[in-house]
Amino acid sequence: xxxxxxxxxxxxxxxxxxxxxxxxxxxxxxxxxxxxxxxxxxxxxxxxxxxxxxxxxxxxxxxxxxxxxxxxxxxxxxxxxxxxxxxxxxxxxxxxxxxxxxxxxxxxxxxxxxxxxxxxxxxxxxxxxxxxxxxxxxxxxxxxxxxxxxxxxxxxxxxxxxxxxxxxxxxxxxxxxxxxxxxxxxxxxxxxxxxxxxxxxxxxxxxxxxxxxxxxxxxxxxxxxxxxxxxxxxxxxxxxxxxxxxxxxxxxxxxxxxxxxxxxxxxxxxxxxxxxxxxxxxxxxxxxxxxxxxxxxxxxxxxxxxxxxxxxxxxxxxxxxxxxxxxxxxxxxxxxxxxxxxxxxxxxxxxxxxxxxxxxxxxxxxxxxxxxxxxxxxxxxxxxxxxxxxxxxxxxxxxxxxxxxxxxxxxx
Ligand SMILES: [Zn+2]
Numbered sequence: 315x316x317x318x319x320x321x322x323x324x325x326x327x328x329x330x331x332x333x334x335x336x337x338x339x340x341x342x343x344x345x346x347x348x349x350x351x352x353x354x355x356x357x358x359x360x361x362x363x364x365x366x367x368x369x370x371x372x373x374x375x376x377x378x379x380x381x382x383x384x385x386x387x388x389x390x391x392x393x394x395x396x397x398x399x400x401x402x403x404x405x406x407x408x409x410x411x412x413x414x415x416x417x418x419x420x421x422x423x424x425x426x427x428x429x430x431x432x433x434x435x436x437x438x439x440x441x442x443x444x445x446x447x448x449x450x451x452x453x454x455x456x457x458x459x460x461x462x463x464x465x466x467x468x469x470x471x472x473x474x475x476x477x478x479x480x481x482x483x484x485x486x487x488x489x490x491x492x493x494x495x496x497x498x499x500x501x502x503x504x505x506x507x508x509x510x511x512x513x514x515x516x517x518x519x520x521x522x523x524x525x526x527x528x529x530x531x532x533x534x535x536x537x538x539x540x541x542x543x544x545x546x547x548x549x550x551x552x553x554x555x556x557x558x559x560x561x562x563x564x565x566x567x568x569x570x571x572x573x574x575x576x577x578x579x580x581x582x583x584x585x586x587x588x589x590x591x592x593x594x595x596x597x598x599x600x601x602x603x604x605x606x607x608x609x610x611x612x613x614x615x616x617x618x619x620x621x622x623x624x625x626x627x628x629x630x631x632x633x634x635x636x637x638x639x640x641x642x643x644x645x646x647x648x649x650x651x652x653x654x655x656x657x658x659x660x661x662x663x664x665x666x667x668x669x670x671x672x673x674x675x676x677x678x679x680x681x682x683x684x685x686x687x688x689x690x691x692x693x694x695x696x697x698x699x700x701x702x703x704x705x706x707x708x709x710x711x712x713x714x715x716x717x718x719x720x721x722x723x724x725x726x
Pocket of ligand 1: 643644645646647648667668669670671672
């Protein structure tokens, strides 16, 4: 999954499940790997059902058994466990403050990645770690920026880079005295360079080997020739050495060098989320400059474009600064929807029903990304959720946090 709306939905679903807490140890999480026989799983659940009869607390016992029964009923609809396995969450979720208001809720999903092992967990909350692991952005690039003065080890994941380690060197600067002492000095210097490369290699191995499978590549860069000597000298573990995809000359070291490396390695990083996001936002701004009729921006324009089926791609900032609110008159049931800036609450204070004049209402906040995402699904638009803590995130924020590339020009 990349930065698409599906990923956002999946993360949101996990968050929702996370908010559900049972009164007792009575929420069941069931992870079924692909290839497992449905009949065997049902048999396993029947055993758990029988064991649950030992639970002392009467209501907990009833809730656990009802949950198991619901899962069995649901599993019977499957002749075969789907390709990636199946994950089921089921349990009695309190609907109010009092004991006894619980209702059995069940969620069955076919996960985006294969379930690795069979797990049955009964706890007061759902066991979500394997799902969270699936939702995590995995594609990553290892970055090493260095010269003889020191090195930085960084990781580019999703739309962000993170510095993992700094390695300093204690190499004396070259000096020009001749003769015997100069030769000895050179030898000492060479030893220290070697020692520094070795330490840098060890640190890089420590940082990258544990995530070897997730690394799409390692990119080295820096001023001078130290970066080449480092790569040629095989200071990296052989498994990482194989992953080095480029070695790029830079003007800067340290964090500035890391940023320079990311820019210069653009071609290699094209598949990364970072560049996909950047490219999408750039496309919007390029169109704005040349064919502004092919872009809609701001929540109202984009909403209209989606409703008319004119939007082809929609870019939404992950923390878009607007929210959608549904208002319902408590007296006559009149309904309206409003889009407000997140920092403005006051507007609603003077709300008055246009039909009956009542001032009492119920309101409900609608997740705006979900709202736009659903509109997009209905009209065949692609929805992208853009990270907010980047340069292009900031550019998108300047357009109200949402923009759409249109299928055809809609304005003069
Ligand atoms: Zn009313």
